[in-house]
Amino acid sequence: MIETAALSPPLPGHVVKEKVSREDWIMRGVLLAIALFLTVSILLPLYSLMSKGFEDKDGNFTGLANFTEFFSTPALSYSILNSLTITLWTSAIVLILAFTFAYGLTRSCMPLKSLFKGIALVPILMPSLLPAIALVYFFGKQGIISSWLLGYELYGPIGIVMGECIYVFPHALTIMLIAMAMSDARLLEASEALGASKIKTFFTVTLPGMRYGLVSAFFVTFTLVITDFGVPKVLGGKYNVLATDVYKQVVGRQDFEMGAVVSMVLLVPAVLAFFADRIVQRKQVAMLSTRAVPYVPKPSKGYDMAMLGFCCLVGFIILSVLGMAFFASFIKFWPYNMTLGLDHYQFDLMDGGGWASYFNSIELASWTAVVGTIMIFIGAYLVEKSKGFKTGRNLMQFLCIIPMAVPGLALGLAYIFFFNHPDNPLGFLYHTMPILVICTVTHFYTVSHLTAVTALKQMDPEFESVSASLKVPFYKTFRRVTVPVCVPAILDISMYLFVNAMTTVSAVVFLYSPDTTLASVAVLNMDDAGDTAPAAAMGMMIVFTAAAVRLIHSVLTRGLARRTQAWRNR
Amino acid sequence: MCEGKPMADSGAYLKVENLTKKFGDFTALKDISLEIFEGEFVCFLGPSGCGKTTLLRAIAGLDIQTHGRVEQAGLDISGLPPSERNFGIVFQSYALFPNLTVNRNVAYGLENRKTPKPKIDAKVTELLQLVGLPEQGQKYPAQLSGGQQQRVALARALATSPGLLLLDEPLSALDAKVRARLRHEIKDLQLKVGVTTIMVTHDQEEALTMADRIVVMNEGIIEQVGTPEDIYSRPESPFVADFVGTMNFLTGTAAGNGNVKLDGVELAAIGATDSAADGNPITICIRPEDIVTRGVTKDTDNAVPAVVETLEFLGSFYRVTLHTQGPERTEFRADFSINLMRDLDFFEGGNVVVSLPADHIRVYGEAVTHSDEAV
Ligand SMILES: Nc1ncnc2c1ncn2[C@@H]1O[C@H](COP(=O)(O)OP(=O)(O)OP(=O)(O)O)[C@@H](O)[C@H]1O
Ligand SMILES: [Mg+2]
Numbered sequence: 001m002i003e004t005a006a007l008s009p010p011l012p013g014h015v016v017k018e019k020v021s022r023e024d025w026i027m028r029g030v031l032l033a034i035a036l037f038l039t040v041s042i043l044l045p046l047y048s049l050m051s052k053g054f055e056d057k058d059g060n061f062t063g064l065a066n067f068t069e070f071f072s073t074p075a076l077s078y079s080i081l082n083s084l085t086i087t088l089w090t091s092a093i094v095l096i097l098a099f100t101f102a103y104g105l106t107r108s109c110m111p112l113k114s115l116f117k118g119i120a121l122v123p124i125l126m127p128s129l130l131p132a133i134a135l136v137y138f139f140g141k142q143g144i145i146s147s148w149l150l151g152y153e154l155y156g157p158i159g160i161v162m163g164e165c166i167y168v169f170p171h172a173l174t175i176m177l178i179a180m181a182m183s184d185a186r187l188l189e190a191s192e193a194l195g196a197s198k199i200k201t202f203f204t205v206t207l208p209g210m211r212y213g214l215v216s217a218f219f220v221t222f223t224l225v226i227t228d229f230g231v232p233k234v235l236g237g238k239y240n241v242l243a244t245d246v247y248k249q250v251v252g253r254q255d256f257e258m259g260a261v262v263s264m265v266l267l268v269p270a271v272l273a274f275f276a277d278r279i280v281q282r283k284q285v286a287m288l289s290t291r292a293v294p295y296v297p298k299p300s301k302g303y304d305m306a307m308l309g310f311c312c313l314v315g316f317i318i319l320s321v322l323g324m325a326f327f328a329s330f331i332k333f334w335p336y337n338m339t340l341g342l343d344h345y346q347f348d349l350m351d352g353g354g355w356a357s358y359f360n361s362i363e364l365a366s367w368t369a370v371v372g373t374i375m376i377f378i379g380a381y382l383v384e385k386s387k388g389f390k391t392g393r394n395l396m397q398f399l400c401i402i403p404m405a406v407p408g409l410a411l412g413l414a415y416i417f418f419f420n421h422p423d424n425p426l427g428f429l430y431h432t433m434p435i436l437v438i439c440t441v442t443h444f445y446t447v448s449h450l451t452a453v454t455a456l457k458q459m460d461p462e463f464e465s466v467s468a469s470l471k472v473p474f475y476k477t478f479r480r481v482t483v484p485v486c487v488p489a490i491l492d493i494s495m496y497l498f499v500n501a502m503t504t505v506s507a508v509v510f511l512y513s514p515d516t517t518l519a520s521v522a523v524l525n526m527d528d529a530g531d532t533a534p535a536a537a538m539g540m541m542i543v544f545t546a547a548a549v550r551l552i553h554s555v556l557t558r559g560l561a562r563r564t565q566a567w568r569n570r
Numbered sequence: 571m572c573e574g575k576p577m578a579d580s581g582a583y584l585k586v587e588n589l590t591k592k593f594g595d596f597t598a599l600k601d602i603s604l605e606i607f608e609g610e611f612v613c614f615l616g617p618s619g620c621g622k623t624t625l626l627r628a629i630a631g632l633d634i635q636t637h638g639r640v641e642q643a644g645l646d647i648s649g650l651p652p653s654e655r656n657f658g659i660v661f662q663s664y665a666l667f668p669n670l671t672v673n674r675n676v677a678y679g680l681e682n683r684k685t686p687k688p689k690i691d692a693k694v695t696e697l698l699q700l701v702g703l704p705e706q707g708q709k710y711p712a713q714l715s716g717g718q719q720q721r722v723a724l725a726r727a728l729a730t731s732p733g734l735l736l737l738d739e740p741l742s743a744l745d746a747k748v749r750a751r752l753r754h755e756i757k758d759l760q761l762k763v764g765v766t767t768i769m770v771t772h773d774q775e776e777a778l779t780m781a782d783r784i785v786v787m788n789e790g791i792i793e794q795v796g797t798p799e800d801i802y803s804r805p806e807s808p809f810v811a812d813f814v815g816t817m818n819f820l821t822g823t824a825a826g827n828g829n830v831k832l833d834g835v836e837l838a839a840i841g842a843t844d845s846a847a848d849g850n851p852i853t854i855c856i857r858p859e860d861i862v863t864r865g866v867t868k869d870t871d872n873a874v875p876a877v878v879e880t881l882e883f884l885g886s887f888y889r890v891t892l893h894t895q896g897p898e899r900t901e902f903r904a905d906f907s908i909n910l911m912r913d914l915d916f917f918e919g920g921n922v923v924v925s926l927p928a929d930h931i932r933v934y935g936e937a938v939t940h941s942d943e944a945v
Contacts, residue, residue: 018634021651387651462665465632468652469659470679470730484669567668567710 018388023474027386031396034379038399040426041442045414046406052260052417066261076245076258080265083241086157086232087225090164094172094221095214097165101314102176104307107206109299111308117177119315121170122322125546127503127520128230130539132163133532134324135235142335155237163231166321168224169314172217179213185295212280219277223270227407229506234527242266243506246409250510256416263410274405322543329537344537352526352534353517358541361519364436364508365501365545372441372448373494380452381482385464385474404446408506415439416510431513439511440501448493455489456482487560495553499546583608583766584629584734589638591624598624599635600790606768606783611760613777614770616787617813622770625787626736629768631655643733657734658727658765662742664719666711672698672722673707679730697725700759717748724756728763735760737769741776753780774814778802786810808934811855818902820854830854830933832926833896837872839931853934858889860930861904863914863922870925876902878920881911890916892924 020028056062071077101120105113123131139146139154139162152158187209191201207214229243236244242262250259330340348354383396403411419430429435459482467477483490505520512518519542527535561568582605591599598621606612614622627633629640631652639648647655666675673694680690698704701721711719720740727735740756741749757780760767771777777784778798786793786801786809794806805811812819822832826848830839839854866873876892879901888906893899904924906916916922 014637016635016637016639016648019649019651019654021653023653024651460661460663460665462661462663463667465630465652466659466661466665466726467678468632469630469655469657469727469732470682471653472679472682473653476682481667481669564669567712 020388024387024389027382027474028389028392030378031382031386031389031392034375034382035392035396035399037375038396038402038442038445041438042402042406042411042445043399045411045418046402048417048421049260049410049414050264052257053264055257057257066257070258070261070265075240076262079240079242079245079262082157082239083226083243083266084269086160086164086241087222089157089161090168090225091218091221093161094165094168095217097314098169098172098176098217099210099214100307100310102173102180104311105177106180107295107297108304108307109297110304110311116311116315119318120173122318123166124170125499125503125543125550126167126322126325127505127523127539127542128163128167128228129234129505129520129523129527130230130325130536130543131166131321132159132231132234133523133527133536133539134321134328135159135163136532137324137328137334137536138320153237155235156239159235159237160232160239160241163235164225164228166318167228167231168221169318171224172221175217175220176210176213179210179216182213183209183295188295212283215280216277219273219280223273223277223407226269226273227266227409227506229409229509230524233524243407243409246413247509250413250416256413259413260417263407263413266407267405267410270407271405278401325536325543326540328533329540331533334533344533345541347522347534347538350526350531350534351529352522352531352538353514357517357522358519358538360433360516361502361542362545363433364440364516364518365498367433367437368440368444368501369494369498371437372444372497373490375441376445376448376493377452377483377486377490380449380456381478384453384456387464400449401446403442403444406443408443408504409510411439411443412507412510415507431511431516433516436508436511436516436518439507440504441497443504443507444497444500448496451489451493451496452486455486459485484564487564488557491553491557491560495549498549502542502546502549582606583610583643584768585639585641586625586629587639587641589625589628589635589640591621591628591633592636598790599628602638602790602792604785604792604795606766608766609764611757611767611769611780611782613781613784614768614787615774615777615784615814616772616793618772620787621790622772622787623738626738626768626770629734630657630659630736656732657736658730658732659736660720660723660727660738660740662739664711664723664743666719666723666726668711670710671707672703672709672711672714675711675722676707676725676729678726683730693729694725697729698722700728700762701725702755715748716744717752720744720752721755724759728765733766735765735767737767739770739772742771742773749776756780778814786813788813803930805855805932808853808855811932811934816858816903816905818854818856818858820856820900820902821898822852822854822900824848824850824852824933828933830931832874833894833898833900835874835894835896837874837926837931838928839933840929850935854926855932855934856902856926856930858903858905859887860927861902862925862927863904863906864910866923866925868923870923872926872928872931873923874926875921875923878916878918878922880918881916888916892922895921 053066054061054063056065101116104110105117135154137143139149139159143154146154149158183206187205188201191205196204227243229247232239232241232244233247240248242265246259246262246266249255249262327340328334329344330342331337332339332341332343347358353360379396379400383393383400386393406414415435418424419426419435421427429438463477463481464474467474503520505524508518509521509524512521519538523535523539523542526532526538584604584606586602586604589599589602590597602625614625616622624633628635631647631650631654634649639646641647642656667678670678676694676697677690680693685693694707695704698707701724703718703721703725706714706718706722711722714722720743724740737756741752744752753776769776769780778801781798783795783797784801785795788809794801794810796804796806801810801814805814808819811817820832822830825831825836828839830837830852832854837854868875875895877895879891879893882889882891887908888911890904890906891901892904893901914922
């Protein structure tokens, strides 16, 4: 039979072009909009920062002159060495402590495991300034146990390392716990069955099985410490590190160009650690593909007691740091008048923005949680589930990952250069609440994005295919199925964003204005002005708020689990 | 359902023409052409990785082909996204929405079409009745067994009355008993609804019992298309002969007139597909169950004297391994019923005469390597 013209045979070699449906256009549009947001909120500011490092005060290109100056000024370049010193010390100490703690929680039959885990996570609720302030009350000149330092000075490397250890402990612990939960019990059992001693099993099976977890924990600790600004700000004394240098150059000396140079130097180790961690993570995922059997420890009295003792000690240290900050904020006049009162909570009588700072912080955290969660979840959904459009999705994936590699101080400084530039049409955002929200969402974008991606990956990849075959547009399925199924992850993300927006100092310290002072910055400024007790009080306000949000989160999560258990249990 | 006759010339409802699918440098489908008629139940059968799913997804528009054309009901749908095609699909994972009840799952496609609520409810009830789950509408998927989930997925795919039903290994996640029952249920359902259906499977039994026609695939090409009877009795290639059922692959030589020689014994062969020159090596194929021994003497057509090597009891029959008595001692297997074994005196090492009936012998030109799979 004769074919009609419309149905002529296909030309060989003719590549079939997929028709892009209206829905695909919507997906691509939204994806591009979010990519555009990230371009403006991270890529362009970073570019401004970089170019600033190669300019003089008048904006003329000077090549490497600023860098030459940096490396030839010992006061500046020494900071690199100092930063590395405290970072490596902290990493070594925290890795050992967190490993042992995690080992106790997963590989022993000690009692009260969930209590200890809860205590260990407390420092997440604090701005890093707060443990540092608490240490002042312990080991400072008028501290209650200052003699324990055997005459060594708290202000300097010792204080910084102590403070950082408390600050990063929960982060390292979380990674260790995951790594331990993933390592395979069958290997341990096989080793024991072969008659290997406990010690030998530990060194030949446990430790090698944890190597990616350990390396990953090292990189996270490394990045957090080298970019942290709160602890060295309070406890650094004359000991300069890169993070405080950025602040000093910009806020103290108004030398923005040198600030840019130092923050670029700070960017290097952060970026290196970031990429190394990505590689390791990928390896770990590959190792994971076979299903691991979780280890069930057997009781062994002496060993369990030893583990309990260790966890008690660590838990006690963390709680006493929190407790010290708590009491210090109520004590009228340390150490002369030790009666309790609410004097230090009269923030309106002090510099730092008063109670308005606190409410600004709540506002910032709420906006960050709401706007950030919506944008990040939708972004992750589109990256994971949209069809075709490879370039767009790869670009987006890349943009989502960058924020993690950028230290907060560098981000904040980059925002000054970018948004405060006279030619920037977005300049009206400068010194407003929205810019703080944009900056904070961006700062914490990556971790939230990865959480969302993990949750989305666990969903059946064919939901979208099924709804397309039923001619239900993707956004309806997104609303009716994807979001309800992912509610736990969505709650996790919003809590993470809220708590971090409350506690962060590093990025926003360059961006607040008299109208948008923040609680965490108030802690910094009050401490700077010598009002240590009010600083502790404001820090405690942050802790109370973050703890309350965590509580609400766990109540919501639990209630939700009960309500949806009919369909969640498989 | 699809109204009106398809206007395509050959009358095929679905036409696949010169379809090629590449993943980077790897070609998963090589120039596939295929026609499927309205109301047919077609199975894509083949080993893992041969491209069955890829072909199904190209037909659905979920992973569009690199080259070639797909035509459904006379319309060229080659480049259309899935949402603009007319099909229902059931995945191996079922992909039921976990947070919606069975009712809401089945109604999912209807709710979007501005169908009035009472009508949706009636349709859902009818569909659940049809798949045999009338009382389960209020449950969530996680509260159902695998077989029940499978049927809900089927009901959901049928709810919008698609012109084409696509099933990707719908039964492979179920245990053997449920699988066997669902085979019949799905087949009955398909007959009742009359929807053109394509099912992907790597289970030959499934394909043989359910399909009107089977498409046997191998490494991105179609080896044979035919009825289950065709595929089983008249495999057109050694691959099909090997993949479907159990087959003896015996080395012989061509002997002229379509006859073949097996270890010196000349055999007539009707199913000879290749006319190799005399004396050339060829492969002689015969299924173990087609080998006859009751009443066979040296004078029976295609009689082959043999020696019993081993007897293996397989429940309903014995699998007997024999070898020819010539110099080559060609080994082959025959399936004999228990009944037969009781009547005849078989023992290991004993001499027997068997016949390889001419109409059951398939002959292939080249020497064939094949996997010796246990069935
Ligand atoms: N997205 C993809 N990218 C690259 N290669 C692919 C992709 N999807 C399939 N393939 C390859 O194409 C070939 C055919 O795959 P397909 O999934 O169609 O096999 P199948 O016949 O359905 O097998 P199974 O019975 O295991 O499901 C395989 O070799 C597979 O590795
Ligand atoms: Mg498949």
